[in-house]
Amino acid sequence: MSDWLKSLKTPTPQKGFELAITLAREGVVYTQPSAEIRTKLRKKYAKDADSLIMVSEVIAIHFQTVAAANNYWK
Amino acid sequence: MSDWLKSLKTPTPQKGFELAITLAREGVVYTQPSAEIRTKLRKKYAKDADSLIMVSEVIAIHFQTVAAANNYWK
Amino acid sequence: MSDWLKSLKTPTPQKGFELAITLAREGVVYTQPSAEIRTKLRKKYAKDADSLIMVSEVIAIHFQTVAAANNYWK
């Protein structure tokens, strides 16, 4: 695996939210390394309401971590 | 993406709750950028009890983050 | 939306638990504003074990937030 995660520090909450999205995706990438399979699966989950809500939940948990790591960008 | 998230600070808990809703929605928007598809999906999940409960759960996780960021509006 | 959430402070843990229930419900109300649809859906989820457990989970997450906001009513 390349060095994709060097720090949880981000300049803004939005960059923190986008890091949370990366973390959520990496959880899937590490579990299913095949980009081909993931692309096929995207066709299904990207048009499934419950799947999209579940993705948003994983992002929410990671965002909670990243926000704490950045002391909520106070 | 536009600058939609500049701060987690809100004047009141209610505004904090509404920011949590925005964060929950943005998790879906980033994952499924097509407004057309999201509108179609809304017809389904907005009339499905379990889907609505799952949305409320994502809002709850984000609200926990926003509340901590605002020191619970003490 | 009316001013329904002015503070997370509650006099007792029980009032905090009841606020958590309100927060869980508001997550659904904001997502599905139609009381008519929500009433119809209640007939289903209120008699479905898994749905009721999921509702209890959302309440648990909000109660965690409200308890921290009240310093656990120490």
Place this chain on the structure above:
Amino acid sequence: MSDWLKSLKTPTPQKGFELAITLAREGVVYTQPSAEIRTKLRKKYAKDADSLIMVSEVIAIHFQTVAAANNYWK
């Protein structure tokens, strides 16, 4: 509702775990006040592996709150 929740303080972690179970149950009781319906539903979820795991998850979230409230019984 009677005064069922006056404090999150418990003498031991086990009593804290049992309070977490009460909190998880009360989340269902407030949502479905009919004991008759809840008894009927118990026959189903008490013999369903996934439902039992979901109940354990709600207890885990409440236990996290109760443990923090008791400073982990240090």
Place this chain on the structure above:
Amino acid sequence: MSDWLKSLKTPTPQKGFELAITLAREGVVYTQPSAEIRTKLRKKYAKDADSLIMVSEVIAIHFQTVAAANNYWK
């Protein structure tokens, strides 16, 4: 119920992880006290990917609590 939970303190993170597993299981035991039924259910969930992932999630929440209780074994 016997005195099964006297402390959240463990000598090592691994012992803390194993305590988290015990807590996850006890959540099921308190909810379904029949060992006979639980044994029957194990045949199903122990061979179901999603059920095993859900169990791992409950363990993760309890481990978060136990880790905080032990100040992360620093």
Place this chain on the structure above:
Amino acid sequence: MSDWLKSLKTPTPQKGFELAITLAREGVVYTQPSAEIRTKLRKKYAKDADSLIMVSEVIAIHFQTVAAANNYWK
């Protein structure tokens, strides 16, 4: 069980993320010790979008714990 978890300390956030993945997997290994069964199940969940999202959620919860344990690698 061998000594697989001696510390939550990791040199980098990425190593912390990889520890979170190990913790998520160990939750399944302790619950289903048979490598044969787990290999069979992998064929299913590794090609199922919702299962992969659920795995990512467990990783997110463990990463939250590991990140706090490492004071967010500040």
